[in-house]
Amino acid sequence: MNTADLGLPVDVPSTALFTDHYELTMLQAALKAGTADRRSVFECFTRRLPEGRRYGVVAGTGRVLDAVENFRFDADVLGFLRERNVVNEETLEWLAAYRFSGDVWGYPEGEVYFPGSPIMRVEGSFAECVLLETVILSILNHDSAIAAAASRMASAAGDRPLIEMGARRTHELAAVAASRAAYVGGFATTSDLAAGFRYGIPTVGTSAHAFTLLHDNERDAFQAQVDSLGRNTTLLVDTYDVTEAVRTAVEVAGPELGAVRIDSGDLLLVAHRVRQQLDELGAVNTKIVVTSDLDEYAIASLAAAPVDAYGVGTQLVTGSGHPTCSMVYKLVARAESADPKAPLVPVAKKSSGGKTSIGGRKWAARRVDGDGVAEAEVVGTGPVPAELADRQLLVELVKGGEVVAREPLDVVRDRHAVARGNLPLSAAQLSRGEAVLPTEYVHLRSGS
The missing domain is CATH 3.20.140.10 (nicotinate phosphoribosyltransferase)
Incomplete structure (x- = not known):
């Protein structure tokens, strides 16, 4: 073989x-x-x-x-x-x-x-x-x-999907095995292309803060991403000011914007504010994805938040302790x-x-x-x-x-x-x- x-x-x-x-x-x-x-x-x-x-x-x-x-x-x-x-x-x-x-x-x-x-x-x-x-x-x-850590996270997440994104936090070969194990435990997708290639796990990903910082301003970054990936893409909105970024994201992509991602701050509070803002702007179907050092406890604490998906890295690939x-x-x-x-x-x-x-x-x-x-x-x-x-x-x-x-x-x-x-x-x-x-x-x- x-x-x-x-x-x-x-x-x-x-x-x-x-x-x-x-x-x-x-x-x-x-x-x-x-x-x-x-x-x-x-x-x-x-x-x-x-x-x-x-x-x-x-x-x-x-x-x-x-x-x-x-x-x-x-x-x-x-x-x-x-x-x-x-x-x-x-x-x-x-x-x-x-x-x-x-x-x-x-x-x-x-x-x-x-x-x-x-x-x-x-x-x-x-x-x-x-x-x-x-x-x-x-x-x-x-x-x-x-897989045990993934299972606990999946249980805490309920029907909300989980994205495995821990490749950069572990050995490059262990990352592939971890992605496979996370999928067994209930994760829906992975950011790791090697895992997708070897095991057929669905892969996802859009952009990091570096992409926003590359451009002269946030609007230019969002426009470039939408022009390339379409309105259904996920825009990262916490590089500068979240409120301004959400407004700009909807202006660029329109109410058809697929999702926004929040990677810092008080996720519970910010998610509620972003959901309210999206709804007021007419982007009622735009989803909210949260990341930022999540584990099963953090996921459980967000059960009442208007969050649609979680991205988990470090805590997952290290077995959550x-x-x-x-x-x-x-x-x-x-x-x-x-x-x-x-x-x-x-x-x-x-x-x-x-x-x-x-x-x-x-x-x-x-x-x-x-x-x-x-x-x-x-x-x-x-x-x-x-x-x-x-x-x-x-x-x-x-x-x-x-x-x-x-x-x-x-x-x-x-x-x-x-x-x-x-x-x-x-x-x-x-x-x-x-x-x-x-x-x-x-x-x-x-x-x-």
């Missing part, structure tokens, strides 16, 4: 080096010990949600599938590992033939999750699964954090030997300090009440209770090394809207609180 689809520079041949040094040294030691081929089960989960969050959002799954498919140790990568003496020649020979041939199950992208939810399960030999730890966590931790989900990737079961028929044995970390894990290959289901509203996340091993059989969450993503679950991004976006809508109403509260659903464990063996 083309590495540009992953948000990578075209000269990066694979995702194989998006991993940590110790993944390869573990592989080398396991090969020498004869344990590398033991059938293993790894699970990705988080022990807790970021403080104050009521739910998490699974995002980045599609990018994970691309990364797994493109995890190849080509000649250049092997040459780098050899030059740095990262692993020995026997291990390099093994890596040269590496192709993930196992299975991956996971929550469908766009689904919500809670503490302990087995968001992704990777099965295969220890050797082929352990190498994927870092790249999977890198993608899921970043994208899910952005939580840029990671603290997901981990843990070995939860492994075979007693390399024999393909050897039974799986639950394993778990037993250390103290809040970092214990729970052994066993798990399933997950969401129990709902009589009205179809979610009431608990149920995680277990062994047989799934009959009453939860049709409520299971994990789906097959990769089978025998082949991706089997690619889907359009709009499907993922719609799924999230449904999943969020099926949560209790308190999920939309922005006040600090615990996860909106409790996680119930059945038939599990604790590692503590």
Whole structure:
């Protein structure tokens, strides 16, 4: 596949080096010990949600599938590992033939999750699964954090559309992933053209303050923009004096002016004044777009304001204060030997300090009440209770090394809207609180 689809520079041949040094040294030691081929089960989960969050959002799954498919140790990568003496020649020979041939199950992208939810399960030999730890966590931790922030903002915005415009506030490649995750979480458009090109997300944009400052006066700037982009364009009205700018904008574009954008000041007060002025000037259908360091709290505070759309940048691409989900990737079961028929044995970390894990290959289901509203996340091993059989969450993503679950991004976006809508109403509260659903464990063996 083309590495540009992953948000990578075209000269990066694979995702194989998006991993940590110790993944390869573990592989080398396991090969020498004869344990590398033991059938293993790894699970990705988080022990807790970021403080104050009521739910998490699974995002980045599609990018994970691309990364797994493109995890190849080509000649250049092997040459780098050899030059740095990262692993020995026997291990390099093994890596040269590496192709993930196992299975991956996971929550469908766009689904919500809670503490302990087995968001992704990777099965295969220890050797082929352990190498994927870092790249999977890198993608899921970043994208899910952005999608969760986006979801909270979308909930606060209600029916008003959100524009993602944070590309200039983060790494250029992270910006593309953030735009994708924001779209999953409920944003309608992006300013980032790379995201539009790679993922088909609708792109929007008109002008910045620099365009106004370029011209001798504001009227000339507005006239140039309308002449080029039409009367339905969005004019930025806070470069100098907002009241004068709105008057000039309507004089230039007429009542057919598409929208005005406000990027500074007391947005609540200014929006009310601008709406009144637009109506008095006959521009009753001209919309108001607000930007300026918005987050979910600021958006919620503008619920009563005559605002038609929000543009969000910094707070979105930094996860609104939580840029990671603290997901981990843990070995939860492994075979007693390399024999393909050897039974799986639950394993778990037993250390103290809040970092214990729970052994066993798990399933997950969401129990709902009589009205179809979610009431608990149920995680277990062994047989799934009959009453939860049709409520299971994990789906097959990769089978025998082949991706089997690619889907359009709009499907993922719609799924999230449904999943969020099926949560209790308190999920939309922005006040600090615990996860909106409790996680119930059945038939599990604790590692503590």
